[in-house]
Amino acid sequence: MIEPGLTGGRLDGIGVYTRALLRRLPQAGCQVQPYAWPRPRKGADGISIGTPLPQSFEHASLVDLLTPVQHRVHMPADLFHVTDYRIVRMDCPVVATLHDALPVKYPEWCSPRLRRTKNWLQRKAIAKADHVIAVSHFAIDELVQHFGVDPRRISVVPNGVDEEWLEAPDAQAVAATLARHGLAPGYFLTVGTLQPRKNIARLLDAWLMLPADLRAERALVIVGAPGWRCEELVARIEAARAAGENLVWLHGLADPEDLRHVYAGAGVFVFPSLYEGFGIPVVEAFAAGVPVVASNASSLPEVAGGAALETDPLDAGQIMEAMRTLAQDGQERARRIALGRARARQLTWQATARLTAQVYRAVLSQ
Structure with missing residues (x-):
């Protein structure tokens, strides 16, 4: 042994x-x-x-x-x-x-x-x-x-990703977790510590470019603790919320089961990172059955294996269009979900x- x-x-x-x-x-x-x-x-x-x-x-x-x-x-x-x-x-x-x-x-x-x-x-x-x-x-x-x-x-x-993520979680437990955090299902989700390379500021730009009715229907949910050099981003998040935008920042979410439930409630997962050695959240989203918009930089194309809708992480307009596509195009959503599930089964x-x-x-x- x-x-x-x-x-x-x-x-x-x-x-x-x-x-x-x-x-x-x-x-x-x-x-x-x-x-x-x-x-x-x-x-x-x-x-x-x-x-x-x-x-x-x-x-x-x-x-x-x-x-x-x-x-x-x-x-x-x-x-x-x-x-x-x-x-x-x-x-x-x-x-x-x-x-x-x-x-x-x-x-x-x-x-x-x-x-x-x-x-x-x-x-x-x-x-x-x-x-x-x-x-x-x-x-x-x-x-x-x-x-x-x-x-x-x-x-x-x-x-x-844990194999358990490939099985649908209990629907009542998911609903209870979402209710506890004030979330309505179908939101745009991103997961990661707030730091420059995660590119959350550009994601916020992209989300604010979406039509107002789509933003009202689908919140932007950011899961991640504050990291280094994030003061300006935090100020922008707070300002957007104060202006009435449908934006939720879960900076203290630590329980793995709660995180799984938050993935399960998402409509689109967005991961516009500028640099990753791997990018575990992409695989977690795949396993949770959520279509993914991912950066085409660093390791992410290798990790996604063609299952994500890839975008230039420096182009907020391109990120926005990909988000809108996966929110509104049912056929493309279904295709990306199926590809993502297959990819997650390869990466456990x-x-x-x-x-x-x-x-x-x-x-x-x-």
Whole structure:
């Protein structure tokens, strides 16, 4: 049996990925022991659960920097899997999932406070990992180009969605969740932390271009916590709501079942992101049976596999037309829903766990 240690961050994309592996790897024949770097504060939004490692990541990194390369942190595991960039040298094989090269390629979309540190940590991570998992072929190209990773040390293991999402949730439970949040079914939905690369400001522009009667019929629902450099966007959202626009911002939605219900109640899902290593919300929308408008940038065409109606994320008018098409063209809606469901069946967390376990075994056999 393989005993990977797992660490993860907030319940953003990395957090969802970490939680999914913790749930699914045992079904793939792996005995999992979660570990966490000790933190001064662990709030309800954290996913850093499990046995604390003996020292903080900052202290371990400093020891790594100041001690000979022979120094290793002892880990009582056959293999340690790091699901973000926080890696130090260990006395067992290390597999690292590196999701993208965002801080290096687009530093302007990352917090200046963390940018240099994260870049340094990612470069160190790649050097210390015995093998790297990329979540898309697009991400492989990014890691090779910006970090100089040997492609022979990289395996592609796509992200996914829970198989339960492929089954229709209880209609009464969905209705209760929507009522609790003041939502009428059929809305335009987007999911993601409010930050520049998510392109929510341009989505808001596109929605405001729609005819007034369509906006009145179909709200724009934004699910996502405030992130870095979102003050202007938050002000625009609040101003639109104050002006009577049919706009809902769910900035505190954290329960996975509630999120599933909010997807189920949507009429059109819109994901105009400028950059994604993968883009889990697109697959979640596919599985929920919601037609998707998606950006044609970065990994998203690869992830969508032709099932989404793709648009230029820099063109608000094009985004608006795609939104209107999927709201009003019944034939195109049905086609995109069927394509999306088929694509979601190819991208499940069970498949992710199975492929991840294959990587573990390959590394251990070397």
